[in-house]
Amino acid sequence: MMPKQLSIVPERCTGCMQCELACSWVQTGTFQPSRSLIRVNIFDEEASYAPYTCLQCDEAWCMTVCPVNAISVDVRTGAKVVLEKQCIGCHLCTIACPFGTVFTTPRTDTAAKCHLCGGDPACAVSCPTQAIEFLDVEQSGQWFVPWSQKVSRNLVEAHAG
Amino acid sequence: MYGWTGKLLRVDLTRGTSRIEPVNEQWCRDYIGGRGLAARYLYEEVDPRVDPLSPENKLIFACGPLTGTPVPCGARYMVVTKGYLTGAITTSNSGGHWGPELRFAGYDLLILEGKAPRPSYLFIYDDHVELRDARSYWGRTVSETEDGLRRELGIPGLRVALIGPAGERLVRFACIMNDKHRAAGRSGVGAVMGSKNLKAIAVRGTGGIRIADPEAFMRAVWKMRAGMQNHPGRRSFAELGTAATIDLTQAFGGLPTRNFQQGQFEHYDKLNGNAIRDTRLVANKACFACTIACGRVTRLGDGSDKYLVNTHPRNWRIAGEGPEYEAAWALGADTGVGDLDAVLKANWLCNDLGMDPISMGSTLAAAMELYERGVLSDDQVELPLRFGSAEALVRMVEATGYREGFGDELAEGAKRLGEKFGHPEVFMGSKGQEFPAYDPRGFQGMGVAYATCNRGACHLRAWTPAIETSGQYDPHTPEGKAAWVVQEQNRTTAHDATGICLFVGAAGGPLETFVPCTAAATGVPYTLEDFVRIGERTWNLERLWNLKAGFTRADDALPQRLLKEPHRSGPSQGVVVHLERMLDDYYRERGWTADGVPTPEKLAELGLANV
Numbered sequence: 001m002m003p004k005q006l007s008i009v010p011e012r013c014t015g016c017m018q019c020e021l022a023c024s025w026v027q028t029g030t031f032q033p034s035r036s037l038i039r040v041n042i043f044d045e046e047a048s049y050a051p052y053t054c055l056q057c058d059e060a061w062c063m064t065v066c067p068v069n070a071i072s073v074d075v076r077t078g079a080k081v082v083l084e085k086q087c088i089g090c091h092l093c094t095i096a097c098p099f100g101t102v103f104t105t106p107r108t109d110t111a112a113k114c115h116l117c118g119g120d121p122a123c124a125v126s127c128p129t130q131a132i133e134f135l136d137v138e139q140s141g142q143w144f145v146p147w148s149q150k151v152s153r154n155l156v157e158a159h160a161g
Numbered sequence: 162m163y164g165w166t167g168k169l170l171r172v173d174l175t176r177g178t179s180r181i182e183p184v185n186e187q188w189c190r191d192y193i194g195g196r197g198l199a200a201r202y203l204y205e206e207v208d209p210r211v212d213p214l215s216p217e218n219k220l221i222f223a224c225g226p227l228t229g230t231p232v233p234c235g236a237r238y239m240v241v242t243k244g245y246l247t248g249a250i251t252t253s254n255s256g257g258h259w260g261p262e263l264r265f266a267g268y269d270l271l272i273l274e275g276k277a278p279r280p281s282y283l284f285i286y287d288d289h290v291e292l293r294d295a296r297s298y299w300g301r302t303v304s305e306t307e308d309g310l311r312r313e314l315g316i317p318g319l320r321v322a323l324i325g326p327a328g329e330r331l332v333r334f335a336c337i338m339n340d341k342h343r344a345a346g347r348s349g350v351g352a353v354m355g356s357k358n359l360k361a362i363a364v365r366g367t368g369g370i371r372i373a374d375p376e377a378f379m380r381a382v383w384k385m386r387a388g389m390q391n392h393p394g395r396r397s398f399a400e401l402g403t404a405a406t407i408d409l410t411q412a413f414g415g416l417p418t419r420n421f422q423q424g425q426f427e428h429y430d431k432l433n434g435n436a437i438r439d440t441r442l443v444a445n446k447a448c449f450a451c452t453i454a455c456g457r458v459t460r461l462g463d464g465s466d467k468y469l470v471n472t473h474p475r476n477w478r479i480a481g482e483g484p485e486y487e488a489a490w491a492l493g494a495d496t497g498v499g500d501l502d503a504v505l506k507a508n509w510l511c512n513d514l515g516m517d518p519i520s521m522g523s524t525l526a527a528a529m530e531l532y533e534r535g536v537l538s539d540d541q542v543e544l545p546l547r548f549g550s551a552e553a554l555v556r557m558v559e560a561t562g563y564r565e566g567f568g569d570e571l572a573e574g575a576k577r578l579g580e581k582f583g584h585p586e587v588f589m590g591s592k593g594q595e596f597p598a599y600d601p602r603g604f605q606g607m608g609v610a611y612a613t614c615n616r617g618a619c620h621l622r623a624w625t626p627a628i629e630t631s632g633q634y635d636p637h638t639p640e641g642k643a644a645w646v647v648q649e650q651n652r653t654t655a656h657d658a659t660g661i662c663l664f665v666g667a668a669g670g671p672l673e674t675f676v677p678c679t680a681a682a683t684g685v686p687y688t689l690e691d692f693v694r695i696g697e698r699t700w701n702l703e704r705l706w707n708l709k710a711g712f713t714r715a716d717d718a719l720p721q722r723l724l725k726e727p728h729r730s731g732p733s734q735g736v737v738v739h740l741e742r743m744l745d746d747y748y749r750e751r752g753w754t755a756d757g758v759p760t761p762e763k764l765a766e767l768g769l770a771n772v
Binding site: 014015016017018021022024025028029030031032033034035044045046047048106126128129 | 229230231258261265318340341366367368369370371372375386390443444445446447448449450451452454456458480
């Protein structure tokens, strides 16, 4: 089976927060964006909205750092998932993650991170503009090319003054 | 409770105290929430004869049971109070992210009472409620204040509703702004907030909204979304924004121009949806849970520095928002200005100073008419107020927000401006509130919709142009219009009570599609008939409140220009508004007396006999 991953294209995002609602629904059974594991960063002055969540790193530091092996790999999806019963709430994973996408659940004080909904991520389903999609790894790389061209253009313009 | 959070937050600004109360459950069922529920509380708690700016007037912020849920466009909150512009009950609606945040903090309603002894702002973080010193923000613009509060409080995800300098200075049509560019815009709710010495309400909520029947709810939501996704209305809103409507009103001679002296604007194509998209659009922006994204993030063109303002930096060219249809019309066609950069800049200034662009543009248009007729002389005004003057537009918006010079007169609205200078006929509005962007001579039904609206002239209570131009009706005759307007007013009132944006109706998601969402969310088995009945109940309740405030049939009026002066050219040539005929129909249709008073039988039928 071809592994899939979340592909996020910020330029398509309108900042509507449907993904946060959908994610919090999966986590809690209520609509509670503060508990969402995907977050939309809003940069109003730039008219830019950037959803971000766990990248499911190959070299997953959250998993490596956990002293009780409470983060494991879901063999169906490759997602790194928190085993809540084993988690002792030490917060090391939240510090180890370079992207800040491991959160702490209030009250239980255990770790929470994106688990790809077992292979059908609610954020991608709920996005009305296809800014978040769940794609084969090869396809999902395509957005990177136009984005990198834009960044290099900015760089060229900056050098040109 | 499900759907509703079941709690309301009551803040006594005079004493700086607050308490959390349970929301009246029976009222929730009978009025759904938002506009209906808040109107019920206002009816119970505020004397209709109160001075709008006195501490006895209350300011109610109300969300519906769908605000903050994934039902498309579930972003809305309603501000209900006695309007400073109209003296009538007002219900001003806004989107963005503030309303949902209030719900996540745990409240359906926020009721503000009294008057703070010094400039203050309210900080709500779930159960933590605190009235804090806002003296350092007093006088600051909307964007400065929001940025400042974010720095001061340092809480990610904070949402702020606030007033700008216009609200502080009691401009009659000051807004309450949120998320910098969203506005509870009409009837002067911002002045009421200013009179209470309240600069801002900063909210952060971490709680959740519970749903009674999750499976049925998600099914209903997805059915609604599926109906909207490829609907031409949704696609047009997304691609062109609401300003695409300019093409429709222009085509039917219903685009009021130069203070309603003409029904078409020769430069309409410099201001419409295509012009904005092709030349100034940076990105679409959605409100919370919105699957349409009609919001326009825009950038000024290079030539915009020629319209100078005193209080904003010369290179004020960061991305801002707008204009939407109403602003593009009021600041553009109505003042005769066909320069998109000037309209954009004026619109941004309205947002940053916290003013309603509809009333602003319309009041300026009335002043321009007075100037061109020689009633206002050059000594009285700062610069020539000629129709089409982009310089006058931009500078007068700024002057009005700060009540500088002649702006102090404009800040009183078109009705008071006309009266002061002896020409009340230049006021184009009803119940003291300026008309929005549809000329009733082009769309006859808008005449009776404007005249009977409880909050003064408004297009969001019964919007007739689509149905009048569909071929089902003749847009120039009064036949059948009143009955349709009554039905539509009832429907939109229920719509407003749910917390869903009105635009879903034109984008493939009519009321029928989210009645099941409301039922599944709340566990109350609402039907479409229930919704229409709730809308009718609320409408009658608002009317009763207005009657107690002193309004009569004579206030359900339109200016003589619409009744006696037809356009001399264009598609609506020769048409005047047959208001009295439609009013008679309307009252009959409503079950009211010929004086516009709900009969005891009608009130008993609606369960309002004992209010």
